[in-house]
Amino acid sequence: MSNSLPRPASISIDFGTSHTVATIRRADGRVHQQLFDGSPQLPSAVFMNDEGGPVVGADAVHSGRRKPDRYEPNPKRRIDDASILLGETEIPVTSVIAAVLSRVARECEQTLGGLGPVTVTVPAAWGPTRRHVVADAAAAAGLGRVDLVAEPVAAASYFVETLAVDVGPGSGVVVYDLGGGTFDATVLRRSPDGFDVLAVDGADDLGGLDFDQALAEHLAASVQTDDERWARLTAPTEPADLRHRTAFMEEVRQAKERLSRSASTELTIPLLDVDAHLTRDEVEQVCKPLVERTLRVTQGVIRESGLAKEQITGLFLVGAASRMPLVATLLHREIGIAPAAIEQPELAVSEGGLVARHTVSSPVSVPSPALPPQTAPPQATPAAVPATNQTMPLPHQSAPRPPSQPTPQALPAMPGPVTQPHQPSPPPHPTGQFPQPAPPPAKGPWIKSRQGVTALAAAAVVVVLAVGALVAFQFLPEGEGEGTIAGDDGATENAADADPSAEAVEEDGDGGSASAGDDDGLVPLAQAVQGDQVAAMAQAHVGAVTQVRTGQVDGVPVAVTAGEDKVIRVWDLATGEELGAFRGHKDVVEHLSVFEYDGRWVAFSRDYTTDAVWYLDDPENPINTREAGYDTIYWVGVQDDTPVYISDYDVKQLYTGAVLGDADLSYSDFSVLTDVDGTLRQVGVYDNSVFVSDLGSGEPVGGTFDQLSLEVNAFSAGTAAGRPLAVTVTGDGAVQAWDLATAEPYGAAGQELLQAVTGVQVTELDGKAAAVIVGDKGLSVFDLETGAQIGTTFAAHTGEGEIRSASVGAVDGHPVVLVGTADGLVEVWSL
Numbered sequence: 128m129s130n131s132l133p134r135p136a137s138i139s140i141d142f143g144t145s146h147t148v149a150t151i152r153r154a155d156g157r158v159h160q161q162l163f164d165g166s167p168q169l170p171s172a173v174f175m176n177d178e179g180g181p182v183v184g185a186d187a188v189h190s191g192r193r194k195p196d197r198y199e200p201n202p203k204r205r206i207d208d209a210s211i212l213l214g215e216t217e218i219p220v221t222s223v224i225a226a227v228l229s230r231v232a233r234e235c236e237q238t239l240g241g242l243g244p245v246t247v248t249v250p251a252a253w254g255p256t257r258r259h260v261v262a263d264a265a266a267a268a269g270l271g272r273v274d275l276v277a278e279p280v281a282a283a284s285y286f287v288e289t290l291a292v293d294v295g296p297g298s299g300v301v302v303y304d305l306g307g308g309t310f311d312a313t314v315l316r317r318s319p320d321g322f323d324v325l326a327v328d329g330a331d332d333l334g335g336l337d338f339d340q341a342l343a344e345h346l347a348a349s350v351q352t353d354d355e356r357w358a359r360l361t362a363p364t365e366p367a368d369l370r371h372r373t374a375f376m377e378e379v380r381q382a383k384e385r386l387s388r389s390a391s392t393e394l395t396i397p398l399l400d401v402d403a404h405l406t407r408d409e410v411e412q413v414c415k416p417l418v419e420r421t422l423r424v425t426q427g428v429i430r431e432s433g434l435a436k437e438q439i440t441g442l443f444l445v446g447a448a449s450r451m452p453l454v455a456t457l458l459h460r461e462i463g464i465a466p467a468a469i470e471q472p473e474l475a476v477s478e479g480g481l482v483a484r485h486t487v488s489s490p491v492s493v494p495s496p497a498l499p500p501q502t503a504p505p506q507a508t509p510a511a512v513p514a515t516n517q518t519m520p521l522p523h524q525s526a527p528r529p530p531s532q533p534t535p536q537a538l539p540a541m542p543g544p545v546t547q548p549h550q551p552s553p554p555p556h557p558t559g560q561f562p563q564p565a566p567p568p569a570k571g572p573w574i575k576s577r578q579g580v581t582a583l584a585a586a587a588v589v590v591v592l593a594v595g596a597l598v599a600f601q602f603l604p605e606g607e608g609e610g611t612i613a614g615d616d617g618a619t620e621n622a623a624d625a626d627p628s629a630e631a632v633e634e635d636g637d638g639g640s641a642s643a644g645d646d647d648g649l650v651p652l653a654q655a656v657q658g659d660q661v662a663a664m665a666q667a668h669v670g671a672v673t674q675v676r677t678g679q680v681d682g683v684p685v686a687v688t689a690g691e692d693k694v695i696r697v698w699d700l701a702t703g704e705e706l707g708a709f710r711g712h713k714d715v716v717e718h719l720s721v722f723e724y725d726g727r728w729v730a731f732s733r734d735y736t737t738d739a740v741w742y743l744d745d746p747e748n749p750i751n752t753r754e755a756g757y758d759t760i761y762w763v764g765v766q767d768d769t770p771v772y773i774s775d776y777d778v779k780q781l782y783t784g785a786v787l788g789d790a791d792l793s794y795s796d797f798s799v800l801t802d803v804d805g806t807l808r809q810v811g812v813y814d815n816s817v818f819v820s821d822l823g824s825g826e827p828v829g830g831t832f833d834q835l836s837l838e839v840n841a842f843s844a845g846t847a848a849g850r851p852l853a854v855t856v857t858g859d860g861a862v863q864a865w866d867l868a869t870a871e872p873y874g875a876a877g878q879e880l881l882q883a884v885t886g887v888q889v890t891e892l893d894g895k896a897a898a899v900i901v902g903d904k905g906l907s908v909f910d911l912e913t914g915a916q917i918g919t920t921f922a923a924h925t926g927e928g929e930i931r932s933a934s935v936g937a938v939d940g941h942p943v944v945l946v947g948t949a950d951g952l953v954e955v956w957s958l
Contacts, residue, residue: 136239139246139480140231140270141278142224142261144203144334145307146447147171148477149231151238158289158481160474161234165759167474172200173226175213181226195369199223204308204331206257221264228268245270246480251277251313251327276483278304278476279313282445283322285479286467294441299325299434303425303466304476305454306446308334312425314432314439321483326431328424335448338414339379342405345413346379350396350403360398371398381714385691386410387450388927388949389670393692395713411453418453422461429462442466447473652701652941655957657908658921661943662703662955668692672947674719677936678728680706680744684938686945687730687743688953689716695732697743700945700955701938709746711739720763724770731763731772731781740782751782761792762800762807773800773822791825793818797842803829803851803867810844810853810867817842817853817865830870837861845889847896852911854898856884862898864889864911875914879907882920890935892917892942892958899944899958901933906944908958922956924948 138161141148146168149161160167164185174187175197182190191198197214199205202223210217228247236242247265249258258275265273279302286292286300294300294317304311311329315322347357359368360375374397382394382405391406429439442464444455455466469475650659668690676687677700684700695709695716714734721730721743728743733755741749758774763781765771770781778788792798795811800822803810808828809820817832837857844853844867851867862877874896882902889911890897896911905923909916924930924946933946935958942958 137244137246137481138235138242139248139276139281139477140228140273141248141281141477141480142203142227143171143306143473144201144309145171145336146473147227147231148474149235150474150477150481151235152481158478160477161231161238163230163234169227169230170200171202171227172198173202173213173223174198175216175218179216181223183227183230192370192373194366195373196366201308201336202227206260221260222267224261224264225267228265228270232269242270245273246276246483247273248276248278248281248476248480250309250311250329251279251324252311252329276480277313277324278302279311279315279324279327280322281476281479281483282443283315283441283479284483285445285475286441286443287317288482289478290469292441292443292467297438298440299432299438300441300443301425301429301439301462301464302443302445303421303449303454303458304329304446305421305444305448306334306473307448308336310334310421310424310446312421312428314428314434316432316434325434326428328428328431330420330424333417333420334446335380335383338417338448338451339376339383341413341417342379342383342410343376345409346396346403346405351399351401354399356398360396368398383410383451385670387452389691392670407452410451414451414453415457418451418457421454422457425458425462436463439464443475444468445472445475650957652938652943652957655941657918657958659957660954661957662701664688664696664698664703664705664953667696667947667953668694668951670951671931671949672951672953673931674716675932675934675945675947675953676719676721676730677934677945678721678730678743679723680728684936685728685743686934686936686953686955687719687721688945688947689719689732690947690951691715693734695719695730695746697746698953700936700943703953703955707744707746709739709741709749711741711749711752712737718760720760720772722764722770724765729770729781733760738784753784756784761798761809766807790822792822793820793825793827796839799842799844799853801844801851801867802846808867812839812842812855815839815857817855817867817870819867819870829868832865832870833872835863841884841887841901843886843888843898847889847891847911848894850896852889852896854887854889854911856887856900860884862887862900862909862911862914864896864898874910874912877909877911877914877916879909879916881907888935890942890958899935901930903929906956922946924952928952 136151136153139150148167148169150158151161152158163169169184170188172184172187172191174182174190176182176190187198188200191200199211199213202211202220205211205220205223208220210219211223232242245265247261249261262273262275282302282304283300287294296317296319299314299316302313302315309329309331310333311327313327314325316325343361347361360372363369363372378394378396382392385392386405386407391404393402393404395402442458442462444466449472450468455468458464458466648660649663650661652661655661664686667688670691672688672690674689678685678687680697685706686698686700687695688698689695693712693715695712696705697707698705709730709732712732712734714736716732716734718733719730721728730741730743732739736755737752738755739749739752758777760772760774762773766778769787771778771787772781773790775792776790777786778790779786792809793811793813795813795818798809798811800807801810803819807822809822811818814834815838816834818827819829820827835855835857837859839855840858841856842853844851846852850873852873853865853867854862855865856862856879860879862879864873865871866873879900879902882904884900884902886901888899890899892908897917898909898911900907900909903925905920907916907920908918922944928948928950930946930948933944935942935944937943944956944958945953946956947953
């Protein structure tokens, strides 16, 4: 998996106020976003560490909470400043921006093996001084001489070229760009060469951050208003209060985003240590004056453009803050044009930069201070540089590694898939504490490297995957365990220790036959057939259910569910009765594993800040809690009589987090750790072909699998009918099983024709290998030997009530599926 030929590629970077996005177009035309810590959005934040070097991205956000005086969350808003004070060090603003772009350069080099043409998008209203700052920062970051593209031109090009929106020559479009820190409205006219800017206006002090501030002020005026501690939250002066302020604003931001999907939510107010209830109506009332301000600007640029209403054929919404439902509603009402919204508006500018005309034209220029291109003075290279998310030199992937312990081999265990691509070690970057402006370097020759992320095939598939999400399964002993498929916020999932005969599934559904059902539609388990609902958990969670698992408490099969309300609940799987709850998380749980160890069932859960280990039968008294890491968790279970988890590069003791050994996972699009002939292996998909690799070396083992002709949309692996099997589902719905021991197809191919598939899981039903398919209309089951569908599609949760996570378990030997939905429901269905 490690050898690939160099491929020239072009890169488009959207340097945003809150986040930066980089999109890559390969030589064969494939387009995908560069991932940073598993996300296409790199926080634009910069933090000065103890060694005097910059930390960028998620690590900067994390460190900034503890030492906010060394932290700049939004360098783009400081574009007109000569310098930025980070701790006791004053840094030229060019160098701070270069630190962000340097991280982008390093990650893209790791993906591609070299850098081809680079485009950086900038606001259309920026004058030459601001543009020179960005160009100088790009050169200092090692990107060379970059092309600058106006952000609205890139956005319009994305809608027209990528999404095939019909805009004829001479027609006008409006780009409404509401980002994290700024707002811009632009009218453009389609020309034979692309788009011409007719009018542009905006505000540098209006964006998602200002919506957050308005909501924070609303809470201060409505929740315990007589508490004097509010002054410490709203106007902090001490470092401790600054940390509380940062945590408070993060709570507000996440609550605002949740209310784009649900009608109400809860958030915790730090320092006061109280929970506040917030509704969508409140958010819209508070934010409406700010949105109305953007409407006046938009109406102004339309009038300034001179175009009549009938000449405008499109109103395009871009920027993360534009997904607020109030925005589209008021735009349509006041301007009379139905906005064209997309699932991920924060990615449109970056991707559009790949196809936009590489010029910047600013008919309306916002004055900026007459700052010369800034050059930082030379600084000494630090003696040591931390190796996590730095913009400074890091050990190259091919550098000698210290002697490592052999990777522990698995006890009988069935791990679950992770769809988030594994990021290898980054290559070296030019030395210096902050990147310094320099003459554009000559382009070097392409070099050999490991291939990057396989491109997302088409925009429609992207949307399906975003909704259906990142897959995670878990296999547990003797049919009582679980596998999962989860699909929320790109969360990576896990697997627990189990017997090889266990089965795992993920799904999307509701609906059922209700044979011999009660008045509430539930069917007694003893009488249930496939598709019958057998249990429902009353008032399960506030907000979406993001994780579900199955396990046992004192021999009783249980369900374990986590939701956006940050609570993890334990239920009797057969009756739906709540048995207990773990309340030790302050953020939405992004990872949940359960497994048996030393006669008791253990849970491992993680949110953005905290790892927790606790017993299912005693959730109120955790075994241990600690600060969460940024590693991706691929497998959780027992090896060599020790509870462990396996992350990107390490095998770690689960209770303490201590490193026990190394892991080296191959780069892949889907990844599962599973038992193959008695050895724990990585099984995944790369370039539309299944592979099996060694955990210690990352090198392929066994035979070579056939390459599929279409993109793989869903994948899983496990043991069924006594064989280690993988299952792929391609874009046309073809379902194919693969024998992992022989690298040959297993059985006949099936065909899912009724729905778009978002997940699949290998399982065993009545002694036969089967695949449980998850799609946008529900669940279906296929016999992997014959390729025939078993029964009909069932469990029809769709739309706003979609299933976010599901897990297979068993009650008294009867296979069931536990599901959690986006509207807070937890249900059990018969398989």
